[in-house]
Amino acid sequence: MGQILDSTDRKILTQLLKDARQQNTQLAEAVGLSPPPCWKRVSRLEQAGIIRGYTAVLDMEKLGYPEIALIDITLENHAHYPLEGVCEKLAALPEVLEVHITTGDFDCFIKVAISDTGALERFLREKLYMIDGVRGTRTSLSLRRFKDVQSTLI
Numbered sequence: 001m002g003q004i005l006d007s008t009d010r011k012i013l014t015q016l017l018k019d020a021r022q023q024n025t026q027l028a029e030a031v032g033l034s035p036p037p038c039w040k041r042v043s044r045l046e047q048a049g050i051i052r053g054y055t056a057v058l059d060m061e062k063l064g065y066p067e068i069a070l071i072d073i074t075l076e077n078h079a080h081y082p083l084e085g086v087c088e089k090l091a092a093l094p095e096v097l098e099v100h101i102t103t104g105d106f107d108c109f110i111k112v113a114i115s116d117t118g119a120l121e122r123f124l125r126e127k128l129y130m131i132d133g134v135r136g137t138r139t140s141l142s143l144r145r146f147k148d149v150q151s152t153l154i
Contacts, residue, residue, distance in 0.1 A: 005050075005154070008033065012041055013050070013154045020054045060097075065113035068097075068142040069120050071128070072106035074135045081133025083107055089131050095123055106138070117141075 011031040028038035045051045091099045098111040114120045
């Protein structure tokens with residue numbers, strides 16, 4: 001596929017971002033194809049790794065986690081505490097929604113779902129600060145989310 005998408009591929013991806021559970025017949029109609037070629041295109045996008053999978057989008061607030069903490073993390077020493085190893089430990093924590101290795105003043109960034117500031121304090125003390133190699137953090141609380149989608153670059 002060469003990672004080059006035509007306008008029909010982009011329409012398919014846009015429709016799947018809106019509703020990945022729609023039937024192939026609905027998808028085909030929405031993008032102006034008949035079902036067989038639409039199915040082939042979706043299969044090709046999956047095989048090329050452009051579509052990595054399908055998942056449910058959960059409402060964290062309704063699940064009891066209305067707050068999002070954004071935490072920048074610095075490590076003690078990269079030689080003794082490899083960044084990838086620390087990130088794997090962070091990713092294993094159930095509260096952590098995202099883990100990113102970053103440039104700049106911090107080594108990595110995590111997005112954490114919490115119920116309240118008490119839960120944030122417990123997360124920091126009992127989990128994050130217990131990971132070997134974590135030297136420091138900077139935490140911000142999200143006041144309101146304006147955008148939460150995978151991509152609009154298609």
